[in-house]
Amino acid sequence: MHAPLHALTATLLALTTLALAGCALAPNGPAIDDSRRARGQDSRVLFVVLHYTVGDFRRAMQVLTEGEVSAHYLLSDEVPPRIYRLVDETRRAWHSGNSAWQGHRLLNASSIGIEIVHPGPRTDGEGRRVDIPFPEAQIEALIPLLRDIAARHAIRPERILGHGEVSPSYKEDPGPTFPWRRLAEAGLTPPWPDAAAVTAQQALFEAAPPEAAWYQQALARHGYAVEPSGSFDAQTARVLMNFQMRYRPVRFDGRPDAETAALLQVLTRP
Numbered sequence: 563m564h565a566p567l568h569a570l571t572a573t574l575l576a577l578t579t580l581a582l583a584g585c586a587l588a589p590n591g592p593a594i595d596d597s598r599r600a601r602g603q604d605s606r607v608l609f610v611v612l613h614y615t616v617g618d619f620r621r622a623m624q625v626l627t628e629g630e631v632s633a634h635y636l637l638s639d640e641v642p643p644r645i646y647r648l649v650d651e652t653r654r655a656w657h658s659g660n661s662a663w664q665g666h667r668l669l670n671a672s673s674i675g676i677e678i679v680h681p682g683p684r685t686d687g688e689g690r691r692v693d694i695p696f697p698e699a700q701i702e703a704l705i706p707l708l709r710d711i712a713a714r715h716a717i718r719p720e721r722i723l724g725h726g727e728v729s730p731s732y733k734e735d736p737g738p739t740f741p742w743r744r745l746a747e748a749g750l751t752p753p754w755p756d757a758a759a760v761t762a763q764q765a766l767f768e769a770a771p772p773e774a775a776w777y778q779q780a781l782a783r784h785g786y787a788v789e790p791s792g793s794f795d796a797q798t799a800r801v802l803m804n805f806q807m808r809y810r811p812v813r814f815d816g817r818p819d820a821e822t823a824a825l826l827q828v829l830t831r832p
């Protein structure tokens with residue numbers, strides 16, 4: 563049995579045309595023609611949120627693949643570190659539930675989440691907090707990953723953030739040893755605050771310390787979700803602590819001080 567040659571050719575031609583035109587057939591539905599494309603479109607991904615796992619690699623992999631939390635990428639602490647993609651970038655991962663930045667809320671829908679294997683804070687024999695640095699190889703693996711994601715989704719530098727920044731009331735990862743300054747120097751995040759400008763501002767704030775309302779306004783302008791309560795309350799302390807962890811990690815007590823105010827002023831002044 564041979565199908566007539568012209569019929570076979572016609573079928574092949576039709577299939578080829580379909581493939582070339584990018585036509586697809588909805589299951590049991592009409593043909594969808596995506597041969598024309600709109601100029602007006604962009605990525606749904608607006609943010610990258612960085613995390614540390616607290617648990618070790620094995621535990622993190624188990625939780626992130628089998629549990630109720632997930633991330634698009636898991637950056638291991640193997641030697642050399644490996645990057646695992648656990649969720650496609652086109653889909654939502656569950657890493658930043660109750661979160662907000664610059665008026666955007668519930669950032670899972672609009673972000674890519676990266677979990678970095680790191681133990682988080684530990685306590686030494688005298689009960690003091692110890693924060694362990696991130697291995698150089700991990701950061702060297704992270705930077706090109708971030709560069710690639712930021713380029714493909716046109717993510718603005720100020721939207722590469724830590725979990726603690728977008729969920730300050732109950733999170734603080736990736737913690738005070740995360741090398742934010744290196745990311746700034748790599749051009750991934752906004753330029754680091756100019757030291758001379760900070761020193762000059764600090765002198766002014768030492769002479770006239772700003773009120774709680776000033777801090778809250780500046781922190782909100784920077785991007786944090788902070789209630790303008792007008793007092794140095796617990797939520798403001800959590801936000802200040804997270805701000806300090808990123809920009810002044812030698813002291814992150816969550817208390818207002820002239821240097822913190824100066825950093826905020828330099829980062830947020832118009």
Ligand SMILES: [Zn+2]
Nearest residue numbers: 613614725735
């Ligand atoms: Zn986190």
